[in-house]
Every structure is written in structure tokens, then in C-alpha cells.
Amino acid sequence: MKKLNEYITESKKTYPFKIGFAGEVPSDIKEKLNLHLEKFGVSKLSAAKRTPIQERPLDFPNLENSEVTYFEVDLTYPTTDFVLHEYIGKVCSIPRTHIVVRNMNSPLEEIRNTQETDTYEALLNKDDMGGESAQSSVGQSRVMDLLKELEVARKDREQNSSGFKIETFKEEPQNKKSVVGK
Secondary structure (H helix, E strand, O other): OOOHHHHHHHOOOOEEEEEEEEOOOOOOHHHHHHHHHHHHOEEEEOOOEEOOOEOOOOOOOOOOOEOEEEEEEEEOOOOOHHHHHHHHHHHHOOOHHHEEEEEOOOHHHHHHHOOOOOOOOOHHHOOOOOOOOOHHHOHHHHHHHHHHHHHHHHHHHHHOOOOOOOOOOOOOOOOOOOOOOO
């Protein structure tokens, strides 16, 4: 039977995060991140990946014409996105509006990582009207069919003159004695 210490040493779990900085970042940002995130046990810190300047970056919709620098980091100490976001903003002296921290295992990140394999086909190229000509479904013939449907609905409404079912109920006799007393 294994001892508790053996189970703990075998179960080295890492917590992957993606950290993004909008705009220009200092040249020593990687060293700062590595130094300050050491309290969370950094096991891996990737090199900076920069996106081209975009009119509206995906993670920063309130910023205009900005580039984004991303780092991927694996931590050995469990923490949350919010805690890391606040901590990084405090120690790196970067406005919190220019920082995004996401857990790589979050559902949002999984959706972003899935690629669509289906090719897009325009609906105008499909023959969904049922044959060469769909003139019976449009134009004057459709207007006449619509008028016939409206006439049938009007006749049904006239047969049910009120259109509503009126229900009446009988008022039951109530107890006339006082609950409080005589």
C-alpha cells in the first residue's frame, strides 16, 4: 500500500493560464512575470506571442488599434483567473483594463480553440425551392392563395361569433358566522 507522500508526489498537477497584455509592454515583462509568479510555482512560461495591430482586439473590445502580447504559463499552485488578473496588474504596474487572464481549461477557451471543419456554402447556390421555377410560390399566384386562406379564416371566425369562450361560475353560499366571537 502506498503512503500519502507517494500519492502527493505522483499527482503533480499544473494549472495552465493564458495572460494577455494590450498595447506596448515593457521589454522585461517576461522576467517580471517569472519573478512575481514564482509564489504560484511557475513550471513553464512561454515566449511572448504578439498579434498584429487590430482595430478591435478580441479580448479588448474597448481598445482601438492595439496589439496584444500573450504568454502561456503553467502554475503548480491552484488559483483563479481573477486573483491572477489583480496580482499581475498590481506587481507589473499595468492598468487592469489592459490585462486579460484566462484559464486554458475554461469552456470559453475550449470553444475558441475548436476549428470549424465545414466549408461555408452560400444559400443562393442551393436549389431549395423545388425545381426549375418557383413562380407558383411568389407573385400574383401567391397573393391569390393568401387571399383564399384569409377568406377561410374569416368564415371560421364568423361561425364562432364571439371568438372567446365565456365561462360563468356560481357563487357558493358562505358561512355567515363570525370567527372572532358573538
